[in-house]
Amino acid sequence: MKVIAVIPAYNESKTIAEVVKKASKSADSIVVVDDGSFDGTKDSVLGLGIRNVHLYCHSINRGVGAATSTGIKAALGLGADIVVMLDSDGQHRPEDIPRITGPIRKGEADVVIGSRFLRKADIPMVKRIGNKSLNLITKILYGLRCTDTQSGYKAFSRHAASAIDIKVDRYGVCSEIIGEIKKRKLRVMEVPIDAINIEKKGTTVMDGIEIAIDLVLRRFT
């Protein structure tokens, strides 16, 4: 089964090279989507010289949701059987790709979500509360229970990647994907992953509030 890792990136020139190098050892191909970066992220990727890395660039910044959607379309176009999404800021361990794709290979799931909350982890209280709040809102709006709705580390079977229709451009994409999983009746599983440097990375409290408001407005308009 062809595994393609999709890495959306915005101004991550410091970390993208390391993430791509590690991911290339666990995936057959890498798709990097540069979402209008201006810090040389594109050059960091091109400078790697790794053969199976495909780079696509947005001319202007459109958000992680838009970059995710572009990456999934690119991966499907390259013949992916499994599409793995991971973050470009080093929050996720690319070495976990085999574990996160395992249930899909075995035919046990269509979507696998890497959850930071399934094992004991040193996650700041603010992030825990924020995540739980968004989990609750997602459960109320979309009817699917998940311990880490905002996790950017996910794997999709080809069928699931083709079925999911991403319309959200920015951070709300994680919750939208949960909604799509429920709507398309996809089989979903969670596997534990490590949260690396989470206090410095990821969404802020203001991002969380914005996501919550956007979720509610999108659900009812």
Add this chain to the structure above:
Amino acid sequence: MVVLEFLGGLVLIGFLAMLINSLRKRGTDAYIISLIIIDIALLAIIIVPGSLEASLTSIGFARPFDAFISIIAAASFFLAIRSYIRLREVERNITKAVQKAALKSEVKK
């Protein structure tokens, strides 16, 4: 005061006619419909203040002006939601164009 009300009424009737004409040409438009509702409410306050006051009092408004403010508030809320939806559509179209251009040309060294 009667003269002022008369002139005000004429202006509002003229404005109403313009809005209805605009609606006929452009089809259903939330903004025009909202303006029509506000215009009719203002006309009603001017033309039939007495009967209007009695009807409005019976449904909970102390004065016609209170009803007018409530209508304005509801129309503003509706327009805000409508603007949000329109803006989202525009943002979506921009994203589609950017994605199409990106997927067409993979960046190679």
